[in-house]
Amino acid sequence: MFILIMQFFWKYIDDLMGKGLDVSVIVELLFYVSASLIPLALPLAILLSSIMTMGNLAENNELTALKASGMSLYKIIRPLMFIVIIIAICTFYFANYVIPVANLKWHSLIFDIQNTKISTIITPGVYSKELDGYAIKVDSGSGDEFEGILIHDHSNPTEIKTIRAERGKIYKSDNGKYLYFEMENGTMFEELAPQVPVFSAEGKPHGKHSNHPSRRSTFDHATHKIDLTGFDLSRSEEELFKDKHEMLNVFQLDYVVDSILNHGNEIQQNFVTNIRSSHPYFVAIDFARNNKQHIDTITGGAVVFDKLNREQKIEAITKSQSQLRLKNKNIQGQKDFLATINRDIDQYLIEYNRKFALTVAIIILFFIGAPLGAIVKRGGFGAPVVIAALLFLVYFVLLTIGENLANAGTVSPVVGMWFSAMVLAPIAFILLNAAANDLPVLSKDNWIRLFRRKR
Numbered sequence: 001m002f003i004l005i006m007q008f009f010w011k012y013i014d015d016l017m018g019k020g021l022d023v024s025v026i027v028e029l030l031f032y033v034s035a036s037l038i039p040l041a042l043p044l045a046i047l048l049s050s051i052m053t054m055g056n057l058a059e060n061n062e063l064t065a066l067k068a069s070g071m072s073l074y075k076i077i078r079p080l081m082f083i084v085i086i087i088a089i090c091t092f093y094f095a096n097y098v099i100p101v102a103n104l105k106w107h108s109l110i111f112d113i114q115n116t117k118i119s120t121i122i123t124p125g126v127y128s129k130e131l132d133g134y135a136i137k138v139d140s141g142s143g144d145e146f147e148g149i150l151i152h153d154h155s156n157p158t159e160i161k162t163i164r165a166e167r168g169k170i171y172k173s174d175n176g177k178y179l180y181f182e183m184e185n186g187t188m189f190e191e192l193a194p195q196v197p198v199f200s201a202e203g204k205p206h207g208k209h210s211n212h213p214s215r216r217s218t219f220d221h222a223t224h225k226i227d228l229t230g231f232d233l234s235r236s237e238e239e240l241f242k243d244k245h246e247m248l249n250v251f252q253l254d255y256v257v258d259s260i261l262n263h264g265n266e267i268q269q270n271f272v273t274n275i276r277s278s279h280p281y282f283v284a285i286d287f288a289r290n291n292k293q294h295i296d297t298i299t300g301g302a303v304v305f306d307k308l309n310r311e312q313k314i315e316a317i318t319k320s321q322s323q324l325r326l327k328n329k330n331i332q333g334q335k336d337f338l339a340t341i342n343r344d345i346d347q348y349l350i351e352y353n354r355k356f357a358l359t360v361a362i363i364i365l366f367f368i369g370a371p372l373g374a375i376v377k378r379g380g381f382g383a384p385v386v387i388a389a390l391l392f393l394v395y396f397v398l399l400t401i402g403e404n405l406a407n408a409g410t411v412s413p414v415v416g417m418w419f420s421a422m423v424l425a426p427i428a429f430i431l432l433n434a435a436a437n438d439l440p441v442l443s444k445d446n447w448i449r450l451f452r453r454k455r
Helices: 002-016 023-059 062-068 078-114 250-277 280-290 295-299 310-376 383-408 413-417 419-436 444-451
Strands: 134-142 145-153 159-172 178-192 214-227
Touching (some): 413 419
Antiparallel strands (some): 178 214
16 A cells, blocks of 8 residues: 555656645545555455465475365465455445545545645746736746746735845745745835826926836735635535546446436437438428328429439439538447447446446455465465565456546447456366365366366
């Protein structure tokens, strides 16, 4: 779990840094992410623990003593098998009811964090206009300390303010509503908007009047406050993310797939009806059927193409070509729409099969790890860790290949999500048979026993 969480951090480190997030927000995010990572960590844990357990028994000759007393390997691992089945069932319920909620929580939270703009306010060498009414530029610096600060304050429409400072420090208020620039050795220029001249009764300017009143001041130390309304972490409504396939359980997924299929069939039927209604022949058939008349009485006055003159034929051909182009365009659009619906259905079916495939993968990896531990006869954290890591890498690659093939539409979602189980199940059967009969995995006798028919 620690390794997987670190991988998550490396992926989203740019979104988390420089946002001024509270520790509680980070802890909440990690809590939800940890729950969603269990389907990836649990199969490796089962594989490693089964290799270590059976490897310790074999290394200390306890497995040999049990077999010498007349117990078979199947009977020895039976208690472990019951425990693994219970774990697998609990994992299914966890994946079905807890993980969708965790995915919903952390996806919505990371979306809100990504849209928090504090990290993009200051970029050395570039004018930043993320804050409304401000244009900020710094020459150099990182973190919260910068040099060569230039702030153009246009927040007041009747005043233009420019602040220059040799160096400064930036930080947020405790409530996160304000951004403070603590600056040293600087100058502030203030210029009011153009003023309307005041004239006397004789039409002469009244007194000395400057059209652009301004002032300049210097400071050794000053603090400038900027309102961050709209730039703090605002939590989105979770309902915006609830329709994604990762946030649904198997019952909701089944309901959504049926709804999409019914909706697609309804749209397809309406499209066919519209195509029929635009063709005169089918309109005539429908009219005759509704009025209980023979079709010949309706189409008897149809125009024969061969009886038309040249201009009428050209007009008829041109009109037919235009209608065919329009219908082909509509059909292509309908085809693309149906392809989109099918891809959407595949995503829901992939998630539907993922929950069941995870449960079966735990059982299969146990039946790979237990006999493998009995064969290699190594316990502890040495060889079992290496073997488990390699086998889990194979499982992860097979799982990724199957999921990518299903996402690309090369194979069905069922085949794609069960691809790893279909490959690893025969390997588990071979290893279990070899360990039960104390035979090398690649020996001839093992394969004879494996395929020999019992009379």
